[in-house]
Amino acid sequence: MPDIPWSTPTQAAPDAEVYVMASRFETETLTGALRFFLKAPGIIAQIRKAPGAHGVALRARVLRRTFLTLSAWEDRDALYRFARSEPHRTSSRKAGAYMRESAFTYWTVPAHQLPLTWDEAERRLNEQKPSH
Numbered sequence: 696m697p698d699i700p701w702s703t704p705t706q707a708a709p710d711a712e713v714y715v716m717a718s719r720f721e722t723e724t725l726t727g728a729l730r731f732f733l734k735a736p737g738i739i740a741q742i743r744k745a746p747g748a749h750g751v752a753l754r755a756r757v758l759r760r761t762f763l764t765l766s767a768w769e770d771r772d773a774l775y776r777f778a779r780s781e782p783h784r785t786s787s788r789k790a791g792a793y794m795r796e797s798a799f800t801y802w803t804v805p806a807h808q809l810p811l812t813w814d815e816a817e818r819r820l821n822e823q824k825p826s827h
Contacts, residue, residue, distance in 0.1 A: 699739055699753040701765070707749045707806035713767045716774055717816035719798045719825075720762045720790070727793030728760040734786050735762065741783055742766060747773025750809050760795070765816045767809055771801075796825035 707713050722728045735753055742751040747769035754763040768774040777783060800819040804811070 698755065699736070699751075701750055701752040701810035702743060703750050703809070704743045704745070704748045705769075707767070707769070707809065709805075709807045711769075711806040712803045713749050713769065713806050713809065714771050714774060715765070715767050715802050715804055715811060717800050717820055718764045719820045720764075721795045721797070721825075722760040722793050723795045724793065725758070725760060727790075727795075728757050728762075730793060731762055731790060732757050734790075738783055738786060741780070742777065745773070745777040745780070748777065749806065750811070752810070752813075754813060763813070763816065763820070765811055765813070767804075767806075767811065798823040798825045 720731065722731055732755060735755065739751055739753055742748050748766065749769065750765075750767040752765045756762065766774070768777075778787070798820050800823050802819065
């Protein structure tokens with residue numbers, strides 16, 4: 696699957712600070728990777744409609760069973776409201792059954808620095824300890 700490139704659902708004010716989340720998911724099996732892969736476009740579409748979303752991208756490495764997400768939000772509350780909404784809430788709970796490990800990192804940046812780079816996201820994710 697090709698990457699889903701950065702898209703900007705709602706433009707942030709250039710002088711605003713945005714809340715960023717990067718995540719890495721590694722599935723136990725290729726079947727788990729295919730499940731994640733099939734759900735990803737729907738979740739990306741949900742983010743694009745979510746209040747307070749300022750950007751989203753996905754890097755999919757299905758055969759390596761690894762997926763990276765990168766998103767920017769108005770604030771932490773906007774991200775958490777999205778995370779608790781459907782279908783993301785149910786999908787993330789079900790994904791736990793086939794996930795080997797995951798890692799998350801959060802930071803803020805001035806909105807004028809969007810879109811963010813995968814290099815920055817991966818550097819920050821590599822500093823995190825994965826959860827199982």
